[in-house]
Amino acid sequence: MRVTELTIQSDNKQAKFHSIMQKWHKIFKNGPILTHSPEEMKQLGREIGKILHGGEVLGLVGNLGAGKTHLTQGIMEGLEVGDSAASPTFSLVHEHTDGRLPVCHFDFYRLKDESELYGIGWDDYLDRGDILVVEWANLCPNAMPHDTKWVLIEHQGPTMRLVTLDMGE
Numbered sequence: 001m002r003v004t005e006l007t008i009q010s011d012n013k014q015a016k017f018h019s020i021m022q023k024w025h026k027i028f029k030n031g032p033i034l035t036h037s038p039e040e041m042k043q044l045g046r047e048i049g050k051i052l053h054g055g056e057v058l059g060l061v062g063n064l065g066a067g068k069t070h071l072t073q074g075i076m077e078g079l080e081v082g083d084s085a086a087s088p089t090f091s092l093v094h095e096h097t098d099g100r101l102p103v104c105h106f107d108f109y110r111l112k113d114e115s116e117l118y119g120i121g122w123d124d125y126l127d128r129g130d131i132l133v134v135e136w137a138n139l140c141p142n143a144m145p146h147d148t149k150w151v152l153i154e155h156q157g158p159t160m161r162l163v164t165l166d167m168g169e
């Protein structure tokens with residue numbers, strides 16, 4: 001491949017990267033988002049689901065009942081996944097291939113240790129380029145790739161949750 005082609009390819013890659021970042025920044029333009037209800041959390045998830053282009057890894061962090069699953073359900077809906085309600089609480093991962101893009105929903109809460117994660121083929125999931133949405137990703141931080149988009153959810157009262165995006169920039 002010639003240098004000019006390589007340059008164009010890398011310019012395209014950069015342009016794509018910037019347009020994706022802009023979409024995330026548009027959602028979180030005013031910084032952290034306060035959601036006032038489970039429905040609002042799902043709505044935020046839908047907005048995120050709509051801008052995903054494939055291969056993103058999202059690490060969802062928050063205490064028990066913070067709203068990680070609600071956010072995930074919204075993301076699934078934004079990706080037009082049919083059976084978005086399924087929760088992986090009792091299995092480590094649920095794979096959805098009927099939406100706009102393939103997406104796998106993980107929950108690390110029930111992982112015994114990191115080796116269990118590699119035992120179910122974590123590296124393959126990363127290589128495949130599916131979107132990965134990981135609840136309790138903070139329990140296995142070393143397994144998460146460098147470009148993970150971290151979404152932190154904090155309780156702010158019975159029905160209020162603060163959602164912060166950390167792209168590690």
Ligand SMILES: Nc1ncnc2c1ncn2[C@@H]1O[C@H](COP(=O)(O)OP(=O)(O)OP(=O)(O)O)[C@@H](O)[C@H]1O
Pocket residue numbers: 035036037038039040041062063064065066067068069070071135158159160161
């Ligand atoms: N603003 C809000 N956003 C999301 N959930 C909310 C909100 N307000 C109240 N809730 C309630 O909080 C709970 C969130 O549950 P959810 O299963 O989504 O949390 P989770 O973070 O996935 O918990 P777990 O750690 O057990 O997996 C639900 O009972 C929901 O009705």
Ligand SMILES: [Mg+2]
Pocket residue numbers: 068069135
């Ligand atoms: Mg959950």
